[in-house]
Amino acid sequence: MTPNSPSTPSRRSFLASTAVAAAAVAGGLPLLAACGGPAQGGKEGATGGKALKAILPKYVPMNLADPDIPGVNGSSAGYTKLPDPLATSVKGKPGKGGTFKAMTPIWGTVPKRDNAYYTAVNNALGATVRFDPQDGNTYQEKIGAVLAGSDIADIVTIPGWNMQGQIRNAIVSKFADLGPYLSGDKVEKYPNLANIPTGAWQMSVFGGKLRGLPMPSPVIGNAIFYRKDVLDELGATLPTSAGELLAFGKEYTDAKRKRWAFDDLWTCIQKIFGLLPDAPHYWQLDGDKLVHKIETAEYREALAFARKLHDARVVHPDAEANKDADAKIRFTSGGTLMYNDGTGVWHGLASEQAKANPKFDLRALDLFSADGGKPVLYQDPPAGIFSFINKNLPKERIEELLALVDYTAAPYGTKEFQLINFGVEGTHYTKKDGVPVRTDRGIQEAQPATYLFFASPPSVIAYPDFPEVVKEYAGWMARQAPHVRKPLFFGMQIVEPQRYASLYTPFDDLQKDIRRGRKKVSDIEEAVNTWKKSGGDELREWYADILEKQGSGR
CATH class of the missing domain: 3.40.190.10 (Periplasmic binding protein-like II)
Incomplete structure (x- = not known):
């Protein structure tokens, strides 16, 4: 088999995408x-x-x-x-x-x-x-x-x-x-x-x-998964825009029955809004200027949409509490209708559920742009x-x-x-x-x-x-x-100067706080201004120099 790569470069997502010991059929x-x-x-x-x-x-x-x-x-x-x-x-x-x-x-x-x-x-x-x-x-x-x-x-x-x-x-x-x-x-x-x-x-x-x-x-190796067998029973129509995704969540979340529409979809929400998810080098060109993901309107729109899912209470409470390790269990048990994972789980979940639940029918949602148009998906x-x-x-x-x-x-x-x-x-x-x-x-x-x-x-x-x-x-x-x-610096092994090592650390917690309702979307502005003064603008020039001397990875 070929378990595929999730977008987030982490041990957790690697293990999530396959049973390593069972390894690949291809x-x-x-x-x-x-x-x-x-x-x-x-x-x-x-x-x-x-x-x-x-x-x-x-x-x-x-x-x-x-x-x-x-x-x-x-x-x-x-x-x-x-x-x-x-x-x-x-x-x-x-x-x-x-x-x-x-x-x-x-x-x-x-x-x-x-x-x-x-x-x-x-x-x-x-x-x-x-x-x-x-x-x-x-x-x-x-x-x-x-x-x-x-x-x-x-x-x-x-x-x-x-x-x-x-x-x-x-x-x-x-x-x-x-x-x-x-x-x-x-x-x-x-x-x-x-x-x-x-x-x-x-x-x-x-x-x-x-x-x-x-x-x-x-x-591409990350998707929003759903169970066709369950959605068919509900008579659900698959969403094809961000608005429809939110409406789907509101219609099919039933907290009394301990069923929520979504687990944490943040990685693919970023894809829906045309962003390069959690990857090493987030820069893109706006005209002739390098712009970091956190500076873009799309990033704010993605955060605002993720916040809407939270406010509508359509995300499983355990996902909101960052209990990521149990995401598969929530999904296979019917606690969530859609969840985000590496595509390597396709075969793993199918084989795992074959005897326990013969009706189990795993599918992946075709990705779309926020307004329902064609998506912009960056290559892994x-x-x-x-x-x-x-x-x-x-x-x-x-x-x-x-x-x-x-x-x-x-x-x-x-x-x-x-x-x-x-x-x-x-x-x-x-x-x-x-x-x-x-x-x-x-x-x-x-x-x-x-x-x-x-x-x-x-x-x-x-x-x-x-x-x-x-x-x-x-x-x-x-x-x-x-x-x-291909993203701008596709496939390039780039080592940032050590002095910038902690530059992005505040955003890890901030984006979660915004998505979980603990802070406002507008709080990103002050964080970005601090980022610029603390080395973000210097790092921009550093990357611009690489782009000028080495070219892009496209």
């Missing part, structure tokens, strides 16, 4: 954007223009399995079945007998060492990868401590949301420049890596060098989880490790992908009507979040166990894709 895990990597020499800034183009690998797409639902306008292709026979993307064993240590995050139970899954994959690789998986909930602290020392694994995974403080600088000082191995035509030695889209590689440039091995993400960052290779490895060891990574990046419909994602047939999964079904042992051992974190293939939607989900999911993305545009 196209990798949900991806989140890094907040930026160091530019030349680890200093703040960005790499762009001709310098960036000279670094990037050549894009050589491959097509080993024709999708049932082709992608359109950049949307992810859909696969409703497992191809038979499976294709081969890597001839022979890519390894040369080496042994490599790997450090990755993991959420859930750590598999036993030397289990049948590791043994099978390592045998296919022709090398031995020994994992040191770390608790994903405390991974940032662990990464920081490890990178501060000298005992660093041969390959290390770092999610974008963990790239805080000195970790970005450590990426530049501790990890290898992969440009000599992958830039331009050199990547053709590794066909599966060459199949990774350029945008994902663009986000893998840290300190002016190609250092990261990316996990690509889809063009093209990658957000990266792996890095220890710079102290000799050339031949780096080349062998890249060959292994090429194997783990094999696309859906290949023998390599099937092994990485499911393990050994008969041991870790069985086939029922051509659909792979995990065994208990497979659930425990075959956690592709380990190998798959090294690098992933392009995002696709492939759930042979739930073909109807594929049709709905792929269809929804295809309908949204024509409205997607």
